Amino acid sequence: MSHKNTSNHDTLAQKLDAIRAELLPFAEDMCSLGSQLKQQFKSEQFIDVHDDTTAIATALANLRNQVKGLNLELIQGASDQAHETHISQSRLRHDLRTPLNAVKGYSEMLLESLGQHGESVSHSLLLDLLSKTNTVLETISTSVVFPELESDEVVKTHEHSEMSSVAVLGKILVVDDDKSNLTVLSRLLEQQGHEVKCANSGPEALLAIRSGDFDLVLLDMLMPGMNGYEVLSIIKNDSDIAHLPVIVISALDEMEGVINCIEAGADDYLPKPFNPTLLQARIGTGIERKRLRDESTALMERMETELQEARRAQLNLVPHDFPSVSNAQPIAVHAHVQPAREVGGDFYDFFYVGENHLWFLVADVSDKGVAAGMFMARASSLVRLIPMQYFKQFGRMLMPHEVLNDINNELCQFNPEMAFITLLSGRIHIQTGDVLIANAGHSAALEYSANVPVHSLETWRGHPLGIKPDSEYRSMQTTLHPNHGLFLYTDGVTDALSNEEEYFSDDRLFESLQRLKKHSPALVVQTVKEALRVFTRDAEQFDDITLLAIQRTQHTAITVKEVLLPNTLEACRVARQELIGLQAAHGFSDTVCEDMCLCADEIISNNANFGYSDQREHENLLRLSVDSTQVVLEFIDDGSFFDPQSAPIIQPQHDLATAKAGGLGIKFVRHLTDELHYKRVDGKNHTVLVKHLKHEA
Amino acid sequence: MTKVLLVEDNEMNRDMLSRRLTRKGFDVIVAIDGQSGIDLAKSDQPEVILMDMSLPVIDGWEATRVLKADTSTKHIPIIALTAHAMSSDRDKALAAGCDDYDTKPVELPRLLEKMQTLLTAESS
Missing domain, CATH: 1.20.120 (Four Helix Bundle (Hemerythrin (Met), subunit A))
Incomplete structure (x- = not known):
């Protein structure tokens, strides 16, 4: 303008x-x-x-x-x-x-x-x-004489401009029992450019409304049978059609009825007799209102769709393939996350770093919804990348608390919203069951098995991640014995409310786990989920819920490798190399590896130095075995009889050249091994050295 | 009895004028918009038509043009009635083919006089 x-x-x-x-x-x-x-x-x-x-x-x-x-x-x-x-x-x-x-x-x-x-x-x-x-x-x-106003242009043909100025057109249902009123109104509206349908009674109107897509209803109040007020009430109480704007038509002496109708949800009213300008203006407003309502409904639907997509995308951020259990992978895992809204702040994860370390974690972002979801996405990629990258680039297996240190410092950097995450993260050696757990402000893990009551594994608890740079975290060490399991969860579980406003609480969680006879992680997760469902029934879920169970399965010892050894000191190097390879594959501690190397040195050098009187080359055998509880070295050689168990301990002599078999080295072997077995079979020495792993500190 | 067609969309004015004319001895038929006015004029052949100009669907000017173009109705005198009371309306009404023109509110004696003039002219 x-x-x-x-x-x-x-x-x-x-x-x-x-x-x-x-x-x-x-x-x-x-x-x-x-x-x-x-x-x-x-x-x-x-x-x-x-x-x-x-x-x-x-x-x-x-x-x-x-x-x-x-x-x-x-x-x-x-x-x-x-x-x-x-x-x-x-x-x-x-x-x-x-x-x-x-x-x-x-x-x-x-x-x-x-x-x-x-x-x-x-x-x-x-x-x-x-x-x-x-x-x-x-x-x-x-x-009523308006001044001639200035004008940029004067249009000569203006007879129809009163009507042709209608900008908002729509499909209108006119409801009136009076035929002549129907005719006047419908013709008037058609002339204004609207599409018009007529109904003679309330029931007919309702039928038309339910089967057609009208933009507006013009409803006469006084009708025989079902009157306008009744029709209006039915429309406004039916969620499928309640959005339809209704303009009530009434004579001026029916104002009380009009007020009732407005209160019952009518959008506007039109007095009889009709003033075309008023009619046009009010219908335009009504249709415009419907259009805005439709637009906002469409907007809501689009946002709903996007949220559902966000939900799918987020659920794809956590693994859903739970590894099957085998001797090579004797750890079973199962988990479940259930956001309270479309998008949540909880997550779990588990992944291998190297062949033998399974990392697992459960985390809870402060607050819920989309913002929490974004923060969760950032944290969940860090928690996976940091230990993987360290291992890949530097060959180093990080401790869980080291990972927490790194994530915390990273999250503290860009965090204007002051969001934070509580996280419980651990790694388990899949063969030995050695577990390291670090805790950033999260609930402790629970250990469960058929033999002992459910108990929580108390850990040193640091600050939640993202609050304070350089916060301190510590890793706690424990061993998960065969057939024992760990249960990790977010507080959405214990804080779940029943209809009676009672918390699910630690007690109910402990009880659910305690009742279990079998402990496969899938069953554990399913059982707790079901207990929660029964407890909360139809109460609204306030917080995201995450469950993760991990269990070490029983398995037998595995023979890993047999290698041939020469009857020279070169065999020490070979044995040592094999042990280091074994450690890399099975992740037992450096102490175990070093002890076994020393013992092997002693057995081999004893054989090389004292086992033979001839100068020929002999081929001996080393069998290395490992399971979750022990490392076993078995030497089979055709040297002279030598039983390390019964050989006398001889004090060191000044002249090594005159030294006899056995001696001080054997004292080391006896001390460093947990078990030492010997037998002579078919002219060969069978020497077995066993190092237990479960007592590893 | 003289048959008059009153074409008027306003319910009260239709009721009022038709009753007043009935009292004066006319046989009054009514139509509520231009189209039904045309239809009634053709079917009932009134002797005079009182036509409101601001009618829905087909307005009075258009209805007059139609009636005056139709051989079955062009002889029927039409008096335009309008509440606009703009000086240009009279010229417009006559240009559209109306035989006379009056404003609303209706001065009944004046209107009756105009009707009488036209009826006399027609019958002579």
Whole structure:
């Protein structure tokens, strides 16, 4: 809109204000005359003309409403062009004179009827009313003259511009039991460009609404059978169609009913008889409202879809393939995460670093929803990448607390929202069951088995991640024995509320685990999930829920390797190499590896130095075995009889050249091994060295 | 009795004027919009038509043009009635083929006089 047109608009608004100020006192005065007249005729018991006084009162109320509404609908309908100012003037005169026509006509008719009754109160009231009608008509003629406004262009053909200015079109259902009203309204609306369907009764209207996609309903209030109010109530109480805007049509003396309808959910009302401008404006508003409602519904649906996609994407961030158990992988894992909203802040993970270390963790981001989900995504990739990258690049298996240190410092760097994560992370050696666990502000893990009561594995508890740089974390060491399991969870489990507002609590969790007879992780997770479901029933889930169970399965010792050894000291190097390879594969401690290497050195050097009297090469055998509990070295050689168990301990001598077999080295062997076995079979020494792993500190 | 067709969309004004004309001895038939006005004029052949100009669907000007273009109805005199009371309306009504013009509110004696003039002219 140009500046010039804005000022035209303002001028018109001022003019209308002036007209309203001039006419309103007359309109009010005449309304009160109309009411008096109605009362008077009632008291004089002119039953047959009572309807006419009602018509006069209604027409006067209509006039007053027209005057009051001058600056609203008319200005909205009026435009910025001068030629439409002409139309506004013409239409305004029409709208004001139409009720006056009724007032004048009915009044004159009543006067004729009263003729024979001579002077009466009614008579003088009618004369007064007619005189005021004439005054108002004169005022309209002199005052409803709009100034010719400046214009950029003047459009000549303007007859239809009143109707063609409809911008918002839609599909409208008109409901009225009166056929002629239906015809007038539907033709009027069709002319304005709307698509119109008609219904003669409430039930017919409801049928049409449920089967068609209407933008708006025009509903008459007074209908036989089901009335407008009843139809409206049914529409507004049916969620499928409650969004449909309803405009109630009513005569002016039905205002009480109109108020009821507005309270019952009607969007607007239209007084009868219809004013085309008002009709157009209100229908436009109603359809616009429906369009906005539809848009917001579509927006909600789109956001819902996006959230569901985010949920899928997030659930894909955690592994769902749970490894099958074998001798090579004797650790079973199962887990479950259940976000309270579409997107959650909880997560779990498990992954191998190298061949023998299974890392596992459960974490809980502060708060829930999308923001928490983003933070979770960032943390979940760090928690996996850090130990993997260290191992890949530096060959170093990090301790869990070292990983926590790194994640914490990283998360502290970009964290304006002050989000934080509690996390319990551990790694287990899949053959030995050695576990290291570090805790950043999380609930402790629970250990369960058939033999001992469920108990929590208390760990040193550091700050949650993301709060304070350089926070301290520590790894706690323990061993998971065969058939024992660990259960990790987030506080969404213990804080789950029942309908009675009771917490699920540690007690119920312990109890659920204690009752189990079998302990496969899948069963453990399923059992706790089910216990939670039974406990909470249909209560709303407030927090994300995450469960992870890990169990070490029983297995037999595995023969890992047999190697041939020469009967020279070179065999020491070979044995040592094999042991280091074994350690890399099975992850027993450096102490175990070093002890076994020393023992092997002793057995081999004893054989090489003292086992043979000939100068030939001999081939001996070393069998290396390992299981979760022990490392076993078995030497089979064809050297002379030598039983390390019974050989005397000989004090070191100054001259090593004269030293005998056995000696101080054998003392080492006896001391460093947990078991030492010997037998002579078929002219060969069978020497077995066993180192237990479960006592490893 | 003289048959008058009153084409008027406003319910109260239709009721009021039809009753007043009935009292004056006319046989009044009514139509509520331009299209039904045209239909009734053709089927009932009134002797005079009182046509409101701001009608829904087909307005009074258009209805008048149609009636005056149709051989079965072009002889029926039409008096335009409008509440707009703009000086240009009279010219427009006459240009559309109306035989006379009056404003609303209706001055009944004046309207009756105009009707009488037209009826006399037609019958002579």
